[in-house]
Amino acid sequence: MSLKGRSAIVTGSTSGIGHAIARALAAAGANVVVNGLGEEKDIERAIGAVAAHGTRVLFDGANMLRHNQIADMIAKAEKELGAVDILVNNAGIQHVAPVEEFPIEQWDAIIAIGLTAAFHTTRAAVPGMKRRKWGRIINICSAHSLRASPFKSAYVSAKHGLAGFTKTVALELAEMGITSNAISPGFVWTPLVEKQIPDLAKSENISEEAAKRLVLTRQPTNRFVTADEVAALAVYLAGEEASSITGANYTIDGGWTAQ
Ligand code: NAD
Numbered sequence: 001m002s003l004k005g006r007s008a009i010v011t012g013s014t015s016g017i018g019h020a021i022a023r024a025l026a027a028a029g030a031n032v033v034v035n036g037l038g039e040e041k042d043i044e045r046a047i048g049a050v051a052a053h054g055t056r057v058l059f060d061g062a063n064m065l066r067h068n069q070i071a072d073m074i075a076k077a078e079k080e081l082g083a084v085d086i087l088v089n090n091a092g093i094q095h096v097a098p099v100e101e102f103p104i105e106q107w108d109a110i111i112a113i114g115l116t117a118a119f120h121t122t123r124a125a126v127p128g129m130k131r132r133k134w135g136r137i138i139n140i141c142s143a144h145s146l147r148a149s150p151f152k153s154a155y156v157s158a159k160h161g162l163a164g165f166t167k168t169v170a171l172e173l174a175e176m177g178i179t180s181n182a183i184s185p186g187f188v189w190t191p192l193v194e195k196q197i198p199d200l201a202k203s204e205n206i207s208e209e210a211a212k213r214l215v216l217t218r219q220p221t222n223r224f225v226t227a228d229e230v231a232a233l234a235v236y237l238a239g240e241e242a243s244s245i246t247g248a249n250y251t252i253d254g255g256w257t258a259q
Helices: 014-029 038-050 066-079 103-132 153-173 196-204 208-216 227-238
Strands: 005-009 031-035 056-062 085-090 135-140 178-184 249-252
Touching: 005 014, 005 038, 005 208, 005 227, 014 031, 014 038, 014 085, 014 135, 014 178, 014 227, 031 038, 031 066, 038 056, 056 066, 056 135, 066 103, 103 153, 103 178, 103 227, 135 227, 153 249, 196 208, 227 249
Parallel strands: 005 031, 005 085, 031 056, 085 135, 135 178, 178 249
Antiparallel strands: none
């Protein structure tokens, strides 16, 4: 699969799944804009790992809570790389709490980063894709775009919303050489999941090791999905061979949603 000559933006690619996708896109030949938050040294390391594949790599620290910064990021990528051919909306955060205790600012942030930011990036990137008659929009949803879990009201709402947004955009752009698809992973071992383990252990009064096993009871394969497995699917959807795939929501969840 060659993505030589293509340019991609992966939001939230300083860590976890987004980072694996940015590396895999670069390995396939694409120029990549790395985006995300974090400590300077971690960001430097993330950029270095993507740049190791020899394509052009830029960093843009646009905060997905700020629509002006998102618009500037797309404009900068178009100016410096010539295009945004592949847009991967991946940035996301999590907070777990009963609905009546859910902190309002956490609800707002989860919806803003996990759903509204994808609207802002897509809105800004689509005109260029239309001009070039080619584009790939890949939204990283979750098994939680198809199933609910208690105490994850904001996350489940954001992911169900993003799955609907994916389909709507697919229909609008179907005849323009632009596809819009979702990838819905099950549990992937990344900082986002790791952070939930101590809380789960506390609420269930079990060890952290037992909490990890508890998480996996959702996944019939009884193992975490790897970020590289998700990245391989993203690269496939970004390629020429995936031209007829649009409006799809691919699960990669070890059988979770088959139940
Ligand atoms: P992660 O915490 O490792 O990475 C999240 C990334 O988003 C980081 O690069 C972070 O800097 C960035 N980010 C967070 N807030 C941001 C903001 N305001 N502006 C810009 N960037 C911001 O998490 P992950 O597990 O790799 O999650 C990536 C995506 O995959 C998320 O959308 C998540 O919902 C989804 N997902 C994860 C899992 C899982 O089990 N890990 C499962 C299904 C879906």
